Amino acid sequence: MIGEEFSSVLARAQSGDEAAFARLWLDVNPALVRYVRVVLGEVDEDVAAETWVTVVRGLARFRGDEMAWRGWVFTTARRRAVDEGRRRTRRRTALASESGDSRGRHAPDSALTALESLDTEAALALVARLAPLQAEVIVLRVIAGLDVESVARMVGRRPGAVRVAAHRGLRRLAEILVTEGVTQ
Amino acid sequence: MSEPGALEGDMAANFLTPVPGDSPYQRDYHLEVMLSGQPLPENASTELRGVGELLATLREAPMDRLESRGQVGALNAFHKTFASSELPRRRRPARLSALLGARVGAALAAGAISFGAIGAAAYTGVLPAGLQDLAHNTIGAPAAHPVGRTVPDKAALQTTGQTADGATRTAVGPDAAGFAAFGLCTAWENAKTNGQAADNSIAFRNLVTAAGGADNVIAYCAKIPHPGATATGKPTSHPTGKPTS
Secondary structure: OOHHHHHHHHHHHHOOOHHHHHHHHHHHHHHHHHHHHHHHOOOOHHHHHHHHHHHHHHHOOOOOOHHHHHHHHHHHHHHHHHHHHHHHHHHHHHHHHHHOOOOOOOOOOHHHHHHHOOOHHHHHHHHOOOOHHHHHHHHHHHOOOOOHHHHHHHHOOOHHHHHHHHHHHHHHHHHHHHHOOOOO | OOOOHHHHHHHHHOOOOOEOOEOHHHHHHHHHHHHOOOOOOOOOOHHHHHHHHHHHHHHHOOOOHHHHOOHHHHHHHHHHHHHOOOOOHHHOOOOHHHHHOHHHHHHHHOOOOOHHHHHHHHHHOOOOHHHHHHHHHHHOOOOOOOOOOOOOOHHHHOOEEEOOOOOEEEOOOOOOOOOOHHHHHHHHHHHHHOOOOOOOOHHHHHHHHHHOOHHHHHHHHHOOOOOOOOOOOOOOOOOOOOOOO
């Protein structure tokens, strides 16, 4: 998070200052890519790139604080990711009908990779094993830094439902960590 | 321990699984603490501490190479959008490409170089102070105005130049065995990927020297940790006995 300087950085970016925009990008993009990695199961540079193109187009009109900014960027990313997910589903369905392949959205061995070391990739793989809503709300709360209300608006659920999904996801993560030996 | 009253009203909506010896109220409080990015209190259970460490990794891990990609594309989109907008000219500061210089800027606009090339620019000192500081904070490039040192000018970009105090000295470039190593490695990787002849720069010569030869650079860089990896405040030891190597 940029913090107190956010409003001035945003204002400079909105007036065409590329260095200010670069700072906004550097602050959000790692979290954005991690979000995409979880919801789509892998890095998708096109989704991230399309998100930024959309954000840039609307940048001059954006009004709000840093929480609103991050909410807007991640809402945009979610739309791109949903579109990409649908496209992949159609493609996978077509491929499955040809080859009989019925794999899920995540690689089956991702957890084994996760147990070797708890680096970013492994941590993302663990979260990606949760139910989709649980994984998404945890990423949006923890990585994107959004509050419950912002996440609820994004995913179209009530704040209570978002909170419950996050808690269930965290409990499930605790179970995975214990039962699969990441912690003892 | 003081529990937040704000959570009390939400308890009825949660599906709590009572755990022997662990208050559901306290357990949910700990979950909310983790979600909000706060450190867990000492009385949190071991299993939640494991989750807390996982979340800290997700939140605090420094930007990796995958996540550093795409900046050029985003800047290109920014440039195209704002170059064609009707923003008042006086409010539009210098563009990044202009700040980087015509040559680098042209490549940037063409999308021919990546974040690493900006990093390379950072290591050769051609970035303006603001960008240099940004590079310093994100990829470990030298600071724009190191304390106690002369602000570099054009002469400083040459192998040999004269400083403000009149002394002639030879530029030594960044310390490829020190804090600048990560950014240099990123710049090296991108320069090689884009087929750029960067071997003549002081910065890259230092990197080759630190690696013990050009053939060893890749292996050398593979061992370089991100400069932010130890600056996040994340505990370096795992509280549950997991190896930390």
